[in-house]
Amino acid sequence: MKIRTPLTVITGPLGSGKTTLLRYILENFPKKIAILMNEFGEIAIDAKIIQGKNVQMADLGGGCVCCSLLGEFEAAVNEIIDSIDPDMIVVETTGVAEPDALVFDIQESLIKVRLDGVITVIDADAMVKYPSVGHTTQLQIEAADIILLNKIDLVSESELLTIEKKLISINEIASIVYAVRGQVDPELLFGIGRERVQAPPQHIHQPEFESFSYKSTAIFNRSCFEEFVNSLETNIYRAKGFIRFPEGIYLFNFVTGRWDLESFLQEATELVFIGKYLRETKVDILENLKKCEQLSLN
Incomplete structure (x- = not known):
């Protein structure tokens, strides 16, 4: 029986640094990676930033992968595995995605992959400016196996401690990794393989933006x-x-x-x-x- 392809979900609020992290991973991690991107907006800016970096890509536009595009997502994953057989697949969700629905779908419907982990990228500076955590961001933090606390150079040490306490209060299991401009050892992000039981989501997708x-x-x-x-x-x-x-x-x-x-x-x-x-x-x-x-x- 063929070994299932590890799949990592990168999620997080708008502007937290998900694509910057992806660029850094592609430049510093010698694996055959396939990327699926789901963007918010009519122009696939992030896909254009990543393309040309010797990586296989699929762009899921025109909706949110956590709800209206689940069927397209499943088809894209299967096509990627059948056509290029990557070492791993990375899915970058739009900043308004609620990842619980996506995680449930991966575990229930995609027999060719195994969920390696969920990485939630959080903008430290935005957490200081907007300390009230919204519904979607709350779900993104709750879903994380690793929280990449990005842009830590823009906040003070005391602010950083406050942010960390808030993140732990929402998700006490996830590891918190600090980063500046998404620069982190990729070895810390992959090979997680944590077993999880994802309940069917009560999905109420109400985009704020x-x-x-x-x-x-x-x-x-x-x-x-x-x-x-x-x-x-x-x-x-x-x-x-x-x-x-x-x-x-x-x-x-x-x-x-x-x-x-x-x-x-x-x-x-x-x-x-x-x-x-x-x-x-x-x-x-x-x-x-x-x-x-x-x-x-x-």
């Missing part, structure tokens, strides 16, 4: 764009994508007011904005962004 996207062939004024980002309202929780300046294209990451740019090979500007009550502010955001366009490449 909305999203909209923006594409452009224009070149943007960098100073104007930086002013635009700094002026984003607090209802924008997460923004990400690619932005073209005269000197080149950059990967843009914005989480709860913090943001950075990283030089990146990509074709054009593509941005996704995620937050609450976006219908009220979408027009203003896009108008302010377009003010930064210098010229079109068409």
Whole structure:
């Protein structure tokens, strides 16, 4: 009988650093890894960040893998195993996913894989800014075998201790691993193999967030764009994508007011904005962004 393929679920709130962790794993872990990604938003930004890194990928877009895409997820897993036979499979869920439904499905419906573990990535800085843990984040923490407490360089030691106590109060079994920009020894994350009995979930998927996207062939004024980002309202929780300046294209990451740019090979500007009550502010955001366009490449 063929040994079942180990499957690891990486979950966590929007902007916690799941894709950054994946990039680090792919660069530092010499295994044949297949990745399934489920993104929130019309443009698969995270998939474009990962692609080209000598990894087999499947993108599950247009819904949440924890509910509406379970059938597609099962088919994608089986196809990956049959076609490329990877050493392991990693599933990155969208930040609004409730992983209990996914874990139950893996254990009940996928006979070719075994659940190796659930890694929940938590943004330490966001835990300080937003100390009230929402329903979805609570479930993500409860599901964890390992909690990767990321961005610890952005908080004080006392804040870190407070966060750790809160995480333990929610999940006293999971190991807590500290990280900066997702940099952690991959050996700590895989080979967990903890036996678990996942009860059928009482799934009430009520996404708190909305999203909209923006594409452009224009070149943007960098100073104007930086002013635009700094002026984003607090209802924008997460923004990400690619932005073209005269000197080149950059990967843009914005989480709860913090943001950075990283030089990146990509074709054009593509941005996704995620937050609450976006219908009220979408027009203003896009108008302010377009003010930064210098010229079109068409």
